Amino acid sequence: MRIVMKFGGTSVADIGRIRNAARFVKREVDDGKSVVVVVSAMAGETNRLVALVKDAGPPAPALDARDIEYDAVVSSGEQVTSGLLALVLQNMGYRARSWQGWQIPLETDDAHGKARILRIQSPPLVEAIDGGEIAVVAGFQGVAGARITTLGRGGSDTTAVAMAAAIGAETCDIYTDVDGVYTTDPRIHKAARRIDRISFEEMLEMASVGAKVLQTRSVELAMAHKVRLRVLSSFDPPDQPGHGTLICDEDEIVEKKIVSGITLQRDEANVNVLSVPDEPGKAAAIFSLLGAANINVDMIVQSPSRSAGSANLSFTVPELELDRAVALLTAAKDQIGFSAMQSDKNIVKVSVIGVGMKSHAGVAATMFKTLGDKGINIRNISTSEIKISVLIESEYAELAIRALHQAYGLDRPPAGAP
């Protein structure tokens, strides 16, 4: 049986942590598995390299060559870790070797700095692991033509999933600094529970609205290729690893929860555009303007305005883009013809996620009632098939999370319960 194991930056932060990671690998190899290990750069190393590139000067105008050199420099971080882990495994008596992106080869397009994987075909690597040698793959990097590419931040997860798909791995185990995906952030609500199994779709929604365990991109890739992902902690004892959270196809989840998790997103800001003329194309003009500036708009609500023949438009943008959005709209005020604009950073987005929603009514009603009972005002609402998001004032964030977690029956059973 083939598996992929991936260790992030904090799990390979120094030689001690690399040795610890090696013990997890040992366990699987001793268990008879053919193993590909994907490693990130040692924690802090990528930032150090990126800073060097930045110091090397401002980007030359319109020069793709710059991104190529960025990749040459930054990819060295994973190269080092892969060699070191291979050495540690060798010293534990195992056959192991490092594989750089160009050695596999892990072929990507030539969008340097944010390349997409095109193809992984490596008979030598498959032969090596099936022959009992451990393949330690440098994450985050690939090759386009004869040049090194990188996949963008979080790219090592993507490498791991792509390798798992390429070799037909049974699972792709992502070792990180938390022991799984939780029903909500345990720092906010102590009764949060580790989720045993969660579907790709749910995980995607979780990732996109603030559960930072996995990059959205790697979950998408896993879903597309039906790669079973497991999130595990490398801080658990290697001889007694936790169960982690399995992210898999919905069919593999026998007991479907109506709600699997509740997430909180703090980095959004609310924009209200008042008295937009109720004419064709006016709302579209606003969103085209923002779209052209690459500003993502979410949670759009249109409501009648007090002045006849016009409407108010409320939506969210990433907090980091708020100033830019406000400036763009202010400049276009006369052209669009709205009367005023308000913006507010003191809002958060709370989302309730679960595949069970598809077949259960009343999930939204429970949410609105629960928040209403606590006196929490809902500003905007958006929904998808398996997610309901509401916009509320920041100061109610923790209260809302705790109330919803309990309302949907997600709280950890009290100690001593059967």
Add this chain to the structure above:
Amino acid sequence: MRIVMKFGGTSVADIGRIRNAARFVKREVDDGKSVVVVVSAMAGETNRLVALVKDAGPPAPALDARDIEYDAVVSSGEQVTSGLLALVLQNMGYRARSWQGWQIPLETDDAHGKARILRIQSPPLVEAIDGGEIAVVAGFQGVAGARITTLGRGGSDTTAVAMAAAIGAETCDIYTDVDGVYTTDPRIHKAARRIDRISFEEMLEMASVGAKVLQTRSVELAMAHKVRLRVLSSFDPPDQPGHGTLICDEDEIVEKKIVSGITLQRDEANVNVLSVPDEPGKAAAIFSLLGAANINVDMIVQSPSRSAGSANLSFTVPELELDRAVALLTAAKDQIGFSAMQSDKNIVKVSVIGVGMKSHAGVAATMFKTLGDKGINIRNISTSEIKISVLIESEYAELAIRALHQAYGLDRPPAGAP
């Protein structure tokens, strides 16, 4: 005209130094030259990487795989510098790209950690530089099959010379932290002068007896391929570089000095083996023993012993190997049949080097007389065609250097002289 420029670790120690190196490159490119730049790792970086490898654990027994991973890790240092210098050059408005060993490809044998260059054939690189793009080559590294190799310490000089030979470069300019090769160590004798031109043979002798500007290996390679080497300082102003020292074929040196330089080597130790039976094979037994243990022996002198039918043998070994040599000989004392052994670390080797010696008599006589006049006792003597070395007590080292430097007319002419 094609040239190779090489920058060592202190010349690319940080972004400021890399920018400085770029200015030297700019000068040559603006002058219409096709340029290959070879870079070392940033000062301290290779040591950091080697320490990581060491921390990864003791070498597994008889495992070549270990050296392969050593190379994967350690070669990343030059990879980073090559990318950074390419970026800096791009930001100065030049077309530049980094070339890793495997991208050129710079093919080596598979003696990982100390690989030898087999072949450099890179039509794409030659086409690139002749088209005006600057090729920034990561030094110290090559590729064997699909694995990264390194050339051993000082390997970036070797890379530079090999690249120069491969592209038929006019010169191979080695930028370092001194402005050339000196007639003797200026820290010992202030009147030391920078040598304008020196032959490969002389430089080889200088390098092998303590002038640490260039690795012996790179000089050998330059001599074999008739690559003209120049040693220059990257600490001189880039818009007004010094002349440095040209290391070239003897034929290019019109005015041949009888003596070109005087060197001092402190890291040798003297061993005296007393009353070795004057029988065939006894002396050979001593040197076979040391040779088998990979201990280099030099300056061998055999002299009659006081006891009839035996001889004393005096020779030098590297100071670091002295204890090992003494232990080996002590263990074989009865078998070889010598009476006693003495060793002495308080000795230095002083050498006088010059191609002119070939056609001039009296060079040795001058040396012995000069040292004798100062009351300096000569312990051992060894000579080659262009070198005379003597072993003297350590405390006379500086006195000997100064006296010889003056005796051979090497002192800087007094200020104001024509």
